[in-house]
Amino acid sequence: MDADPKGEELRVGVFVCDCGLNIAGAVDCQAVADYAETLPDVVCVVRNKYTCADPGQNEIKRAIQEHKLNRVVVAACTPLQHEPTFRACVKDVGLNPYLMEMANLREHCSWVHPGDKEAATRKAKDLVASAVARARWLEPQEETTVPVTKRALVIGGGVAGMEAALQLGDAGHQVVLVEKEASIGGIMAQLDKTYPTMDCSI
Amino acid sequence: MATMENFKCMMCGYEYQELVEEGEDKERSCPKCRSNSIRHLKNRPSGDNTDGKSKKVKQ
Amino acid sequence: MEEVSGYIGNFTITIRKKARYVDTSVCNACAECANVCPVLKPDEYQMGLSTRKAIYIPFPQAVPCSYILNMDDCLGNNPIACGKCAEACEQDAINYDDEDELIKREVGAVIVAIGLDVYDPTEMDEYGYTRYDNVITSMEFERLICAGGPTEGHFVRPSDHERPKRIGFIQCVGSRNPEIGRPYCSNICCMNTIKDTLLLADHYPDVQCSVFYQDIRAFGKSFEDMFQRSKEAGTRYIRGLPGDIEEDPETRNLTLIAENTTTGQIERHEFDMIVLSVGVVPPKDLAKISGLLTLSKTSDGFFMESHPKLKPVDAPTRGIFFAGFCEAPKDIKDSVCQAGAASSRAGALLNKGQVQVEAITSVIDADACRKCGACAPVCPYSAIKWKKGEVAVVIEAACAGCGNCGAACNFDAITMRHFTDAQYLAQIRAILAEDPQDKVFVFACNWCSYSGGDMAGISRMTYPASNRLVRTMCSARVSEEMVLEAFRCGAPVVLVSGCHYADCHYINANRQTVKRVQRLWNKLEKAGVRPERLQLEWISAAEGQKFAKVMGQMEELRKTVTKEEIEHAMEALKPKPRKAKKEKEAAAVTG
Numbered sequence: 001m002d003a004d005p006k007g008e009e010l011r012v013g014v015f016v017c018d019c020g021l022n023i024a025g026a027v028d029c030q031a032v033a034d035y036a037e038t039l040p041d042v043v044c045v046v047r048n049k050y051t052c053a054d055p056g057q058n059e060i061k062r063a064i065q066e067h068k069l070n071r072v073v074v075a076a077c078t079p080l081q082h083e084p085t086f087r088a089c090v091k092d093v094g095l096n097p098y099l100m101e102m103a104n105l106r107e108h109c110s111w112v113h114p115g116d117k118e119a120a121t122r123k124a125k126d127l128v129a130s131a132v133a134r135a136r137w138l139e140p141q142e143e144t145t146v147p148v149t150k151r152a153l154v155i156g157g158g159v160a161g162m163e164a165a166l167q168l169g170d171a172g173h174q175v176v177l178v179e180k181e182a183s184i185g186g187i188m189a190q191l192d193k194t195y196p197t198m199d200c201s202i
Numbered sequence: 203m204a205t206m207e208n209f210k211c212m213m214c215g216y217e218y219q220e221l222v223e224e225g226e227d228k229e230r231s232c233p234k235c236r237s238n239s240i241r242h243l244k245n246r247p248s249g250d251n252t253d254g255k256s257k258k259v260k261q
Numbered sequence: 262m263e264e265v266s267g268y269i270g271n272f273t274i275t276i277r278k279k280a281r282y283v284d285t286s287v288c289n290a291c292a293e294c295a296n297v298c299p300v301l302k303p304d305e306y307q308m309g310l311s312t313r314k315a316i317y318i319p320f321p322q323a324v325p326c327s328y329i330l331n332m333d334d335c336l337g338n339n340p341i342a343c344g345k346c347a348e349a350c351e352q353d354a355i356n357y358d359d360e361d362e363l364i365k366r367e368v369g370a371v372i373v374a375i376g377l378d379v380y381d382p383t384e385m386d387e388y389g390y391t392r393y394d395n396v397i398t399s400m401e402f403e404r405l406i407c408a409g410g411p412t413e414g415h416f417v418r419p420s421d422h423e424r425p426k427r428i429g430f431i432q433c434v435g436s437r438n439p440e441i442g443r444p445y446c447s448n449i450c451c452m453n454t455i456k457d458t459l460l461l462a463d464h465y466p467d468v469q470c471s472v473f474y475q476d477i478r479a480f481g482k483s484f485e486d487m488f489q490r491s492k493e494a495g496t497r498y499i500r501g502l503p504g505d506i507e508e509d510p511e512t513r514n515l516t517l518i519a520e521n522t523t524t525g526q527i528e529r530h531e532f533d534m535i536v537l538s539v540g541v542v543p544p545k546d547l548a549k550i551s552g553l554l555t556l557s558k559t560s561d562g563f564f565m566e567s568h569p570k571l572k573p574v575d576a577p578t579r580g581i582f583f584a585g586f587c588e589a590p591k592d593i594k595d596s597v598c599q600a601g602a603a604s605s606r607a608g609a610l611l612n613k614g615q616v617q618v619e620a621i622t623s624v625i626d627a628d629a630c631r632k633c634g635a636c637a638p639v640c641p642y643s644a645i646k647w648k649k650g651e652v653a654v655v656i657e658a659a660c661a662g663c664g665n666c667g668a669a670c671n672f673d674a675i676t677m678r679h680f681t682d683a684q685y686l687a688q689i690r691a692i693l694a695e696d697p698q699d700k701v702f703v704f705a706c707n708w709c710s711y712s713g714g715d716m717a718g719i720s721r722m723t724y725p726a727s728n729r730l731v732r733t734m735c736s737a738r739v740s741e742e743m744v745l746e747a748f749r750c751g752a753p754v755v756l757v758s759g760c761h762y763a764d765c766h767y768i769n770a771n772r773q774t775v776k777r778v779q780r781l782w783n784k785l786e787k788a789g790v791r792p793e794r795l796q797l798e799w800i801s802a803a804e805g806q807k808f809a810k811v812m813g814q815m816e817e818l819r820k821t822v823t824k825e826e827i828e829h830a831m832e833a834l835k836p837k838p839r840k841a842k843k844e845k846e847a848a849a850v851t852g
Binding site for chain 3 (some may be wrong): 045078079080081098104105106107108109112113114116118120123126127128129130132134135136137138139141142143144145146147148149150151152153154155156158159160161162163164165167168171173176178180181182183184185186187188189190191192193194195196198202
């Protein structure tokens with residue numbers, strides 16, 4: 001099953017990020033990069049100081065074109081932070097964004113294992129191996145576009161809810177404001193004066 | 203209808219009983235160690251009583 | 262709020278519009294109805310310091326500016342017995358037969374601004390709130406000093422309606438107090454007390470205020486200036502929180518006993534009145550709203566944002582934004598700022614008019630489908646249509662991509678786009694290719710446990726480096742096969758982790774996770790594999806600490822698993838040809 005995923009020639013590029021010293025301080029990034037070279041279908045490995053910065057992203061784009069990469073693994077931080085960044089980056093040079101995979105060497109590795117470089121590096125290698133294994137099985141996907149109903153719901157008619165509803169209204173949007181009490185105003189309406197201006201709350 | 207059911211914590215091994223309401227939707231955690239690895243010992247295959255069902259519940 | 266369904270750009274909400282029994286379009290707030298109403302109830306707006314009628318206007322500036330009849334207070338719940346207000350109303354605005362109305366609306370974005378509740382200090386017995394008349398809360402203070410309050414702004418103490426001259430303020434009541442489960446700073450109480458002392462100094466120059474505090478946090482723009490003015494106005498600031506308050510039964514004056522931590526002396530101070538500067542707590546409705554919108558909470562009980570620094574007003578669920586207190590304690594200015602940010606984020610979405618949805622939905626291979634129907638009932642969104650004897654069909658627009666059906670399918674007929682079985686099996690094999698005995702294999706759901714791991718990282722909590730984590734959208738994506746494969750590859754310990762029940766981002770998909778894990782425990786035991794090697798934990802996105810703790814526990818558990826055990830499991834859990842397995846099961850049943 002995992003011998004030759006799709007029959008197409010796989011060309012995986014791995015980009016190992018130092019994140020300054022955020023990753024490189026606790027993980028031997030060179031060892032991780034060297035290890036990545038040995039993984040199946042990996043044709044190009046690049047180390048970056050900051051992969052998310054322009055030079056790092058440009059490096060990815062250049063490598064995709066130069067090495068005809070069709071899978072990209074970014075070994076950096078959590079995908080919850082930078083997956084959109086790198087998806088957009090590979091898309092820029094024509095690669096389907098779903099062919100990019102991340103390995104979380106920062107939040108899940110370097111930041112939590114600062115005392116044991118050897119163990120952290122071992123873990124980082126496995127995380128990269130896992131990401132490459134997954135990348136080899138990735139397929140291009142097309143996102144669906146759905147329309148957005150042009151109306152907003154604001155739950156709560158206190159100072160925050162009223163302000164949000166008014167601003168949305170000012171911007172020309174329809175707003176539904178829901179308040180559980182008989183009047184809007186919230187806790188603020190119960191205050192006398194408010195700091196720092198010492199003026200009335202209502 | 204509520205029934206008394208047997209549970210075992212798969213982290214610390216603590217066994218206990220709890221009243222279970224029919225159709226209840228409740229997150230379980232071990233009363234001793236707070237682990238969520240709570241095994242429901244109901245309907246276990248008979249003849250298998252290595253660790254639970256036939257034992258008295260420790261209080 | 263009754264019900265919410267849908268997803269970013271396309272939510273359908275159901276609102277219960279409560280019966281007011283007064284037609285707001287004709288009520289002219291003349292007060293004739295309240296004048297004749299015979300029922301007296303504590304006035305909530307005035308913190309119970311005065312009364313209102315069963316038919317009342319919440320406060321003079323209320324919007325809508327209309328009376329409301331509280332049916333629970335109305336005589337015997339039977340308006341026919343009284344009916345005075347309807348008689349008095351010249352506008353014919355009162356309708357005793359008014360009913361709740363359910364309203365459905367389609368919306369593209371949701372801003373959650375459900376605010377706060379004020380801490381009730383009754384449980385802090387040492388301060389004697391409710392026991393001593395002249396111990397009041399800072400909210401009651403607001404009403405007592407307000408011109409629109411029960412005393413029309415004449416500041417008097419409750420016991421004898423005399424004007425107090427010596428007033429003590431106690432800070433951090435219900436804040437920064439782990440013993441009562443409120444470890445956080447409520448943000449606003451220091452400045453509120455400073456404001457109160459300035460108001461008193463302005464209204465009554467002869468009043469002497471003393472403030473008992475642990476730290477004064479006056480960090481905002483022009484706050485320090487107010488603090489200095491308060492001190493210049495004669496307010497005494499004494500570092501130390503009181504341990505006890507005694508009341509003189511004659512004078513009803515209060516003696517407060519506190520350690521002044523600057524001098525180290527135990528001091529006794531007598532006051533005419535004591536104001537408890539109460540903290541704030543998450544609103545009671547938070548759990549309900551959280552459930553309706555699948556949001557999560559941080560450890561202090563307020564809503565969890567998408568990212569503490571970079572996405573401070575976005576909820577982890579797309580299309581939902583936070584404004585104000587419900588996200589974290591903040592003052593009016595910050596609430597207004599956040600409301601602006603939230604409306605701008607929501608506005609950007611509405612302006613664009615369309616949104617990309619991740620391509621992670623479920624696809625059913627009609628040829629492989631055995632028409633068994635195992636997938637349809639586990640879908641929390643009812644996105645799979647199946648009839649006996651027919652191939653199951655996915656309604657893509659309704660599918661949220663949890664993967665529950667993919668894990669439930671026994672015939673490899675369901676592919677989760679971008680999270681396929683093949684991808685997971687490849688990851689499991691890659692991770693456990695070398696020295697599997699050293700590794701704890703973890704399945705973590707995208708929304709909670711994986712994010713909990715991120716939170717542990719952001720907070721730099723250290724834990725053993727033995728775990729290897731694979732991300733699934735939902736813990737219910739983890740199939741029995743995926744867990745078994747990890748054991749087959751030599752994993753000593755496998756952990757399946759997901760959101761807490763209340764936080765499940767796919768309505769209730771993780772209940773299936775529990776069922777699968779239960780079945781796996783039975784299977785493992787049957788195969789002679791110690792079932793404890795499979796663990797289950799719920800870790801929320803905010804529980805970095807729990808994540809780190811659990812990883813420590815897993816490592817301890819891993820150390821107890823012997824080489825022989827691992828080898829036995831690798832052998833015993835080998836997949837059997839389907840036919841042979843069925844025969845064996847049949848034999849087991851008849852035998």
